[in-house]
Amino acid sequence: MSEDRSIVADKEVLVKVEGLSKKFCKDLKTSLWYGVKDLISGVRGSAEERELRPKEFWAVKDINFELRRGECLGLIGHNGAGKSTLLKILNGLINPDAGKVTIRGRVGALIELGAGFNPILSGRENIYNNGAILGFSREEIDSKLEDIIAFAELEEFIDMPVQHYSSGMKVRLGFAVAAQMEPDVLIIDEVLAVGDLGFVLKCFKTIDTILPHTAVIFVSHSMPMVSRICSQIILMDQGKAQFQGDDVGKAIDLYYTRFADNESNIVFDDGSIRLNSIDVIGSKRSKDGIEQINWGENLKLRVSFSLQKPMEEVPMFRLILFDKEQRPVAVFKENEIGDINLKDKIIEFGFESKNIQLSKGIYSINISALKFVTEEPFLRINNVISFQVIHDRDVWQPFLLHSKFKTFDS
Numbered sequence: 001m002s003e004d005r006s007i008v009a010d011k012e013v014l015v016k017v018e019g020l021s022k023k024f025c026k027d028l029k030t031s032l033w034y035g036v037k038d039l040i041s042g043v044r045g046s047a048e049e050r051e052l053r054p055k056e057f058w059a060v061k062d063i064n065f066e067l068r069r070g071e072c073l074g075l076i077g078h079n080g081a082g083k084s085t086l087l088k089i090l091n092g093l094i095n096p097d098a099g100k101v102t103i104r105g106r107v108g109a110l111i112e113l114g115a116g117f118n119p120i121l122s123g124r125e126n127i128y129n130n131g132a133i134l135g136f137s138r139e140e141i142d143s144k145l146e147d148i149i150a151f152a153e154l155e156e157f158i159d160m161p162v163q164h165y166s167s168g169m170k171v172r173l174g175f176a177v178a179a180q181m182e183p184d185v186l187i188i189d190e191v192l193a194v195g196d197l198g199f200v201l202k203c204f205k206t207i208d209t210i211l212p213h214t215a216v217i218f219v220s221h222s223m224p225m226v227s228r229i230c231s232q233i234i235l236m237d238q239g240k241a242q243f244q245g246d247d248v249g250k251a252i253d254l255y256y257t258r259f260a261d262n263e264s265n266i267v268f269d270d271g272s273i274r275l276n277s278i279d280v281i282g283s284k285r286s287k288d289g290i291e292q293i294n295w296g297e298n299l300k301l302r303v304s305f306s307l308q309k310p311m312e313e314v315p316m317f318r319l320i321l322f323d324k325e326q327r328p329v330a331v332f333k334e335n336e337i338g339d340i341n342l343k344d345k346i347i348e349f350g351f352e353s354k355n356i357q358l359s360k361g362i363y364s365i366n367i368s369a370l371k372f373v374t375e376e377p378f379l380r381i382n383n384v385i386s387f388q389v390i391h392d393r394d395v396w397q398p399f400l401l402h403s404k405f406k407t408f409d410s
């Protein structure tokens, strides 16, 4: 993209969405009947004023936002919240029932897997088709073709009909076309998740590179991805913006709250040992009853098990730490033989991990009791306890480590 274009276009609004709404009908027959009625009565176009009719619902309701060059809007929300419908309206694939979309410039979109491709045409022919739709001349597409094919890593398969491509290959081609055609607005749906890790990394690198010149709209269920690239966010719920603004962290917290699972689950139990209790010591409790520790403090637990069957030695206890997305973040070093004693069939111990440098957020612990050496399990419990790390810095990377800078003078 040329420099002068970005300077001239600095901070211009590229996407303006005003009062956008779209309704769907839950049943096809009724939907067809309403369609016919609408056509006959000619009410299409003045749909704004209409109420919902039986079996209809708002998939998108009264969405408003403005997006400038260099900004990235994240759309998050649970399944069926209306994110893809909103993207499809923005990309002109479906018409809204009310509201207005104004987009300036060229739109690159990667929405549904394979959408925008003609399945019986080859990858190469589809690149020409898509380029033409985006307003490029044949010569311009010729000059970009090799870059697109190389980016998609589809050199060997570019003359094969797209219908025979794997899901990952379709995403590669889709992203390569959308991103390499110098879009002013780039719309990306969850489909990126289909690509393999190498390709996803490449996509993020590209998004980072083109973002200063582009307005990006990004739908994802991956909060680390959202926090990595988005400068604005809309949390959607039943078509509406439940939260909207530039506090991406707050929206992500709200999103997680919806899926909070405080149930502890026994996932393996051979009947030989039972957990009596596990408590965080020295923490304070939030209003919602969650244990809170400050960043950099020690995590201290008091744990009590009782034996249900005789055992040769006290088991090895393994505690694994998970973040809110249930990604394992860390494993704590296990006890060694002789560290813990057995008293009247009761095993009671304290557990301490010093200087917790996890970023702010909620974490949970899975605990297993295992046989030493063979690591055969007696008991495994998921989400046995949760706690919140408090810090005033909004950091979405898993760790916030102590560090010091100084002049290097030798």
Ligand SMILES: Nc1ncnc2c1ncn2[C@@H]1O[C@H](COP(=O)(O)OP(=O)(O)OP(=O)(O)O)[C@@H](O)[C@H]1O
Residues within 6 Å of the ligand: 024, 025, 026, 059, 077, 078, 079, 080, 081, 082, 083, 084, 085, 086
């Ligand atoms: N063509 C359609 N006809 C009827 N209902 C539809 C149609 N397309 C979507 N819907 C409904 O609209 C609602 C919003 O769907 P949408 O695909 O926009 O959600 P989403 O937030 O993208 O969900 P996900 O995270 O699962 O992709 C859902 O209830 C869905 O069933």
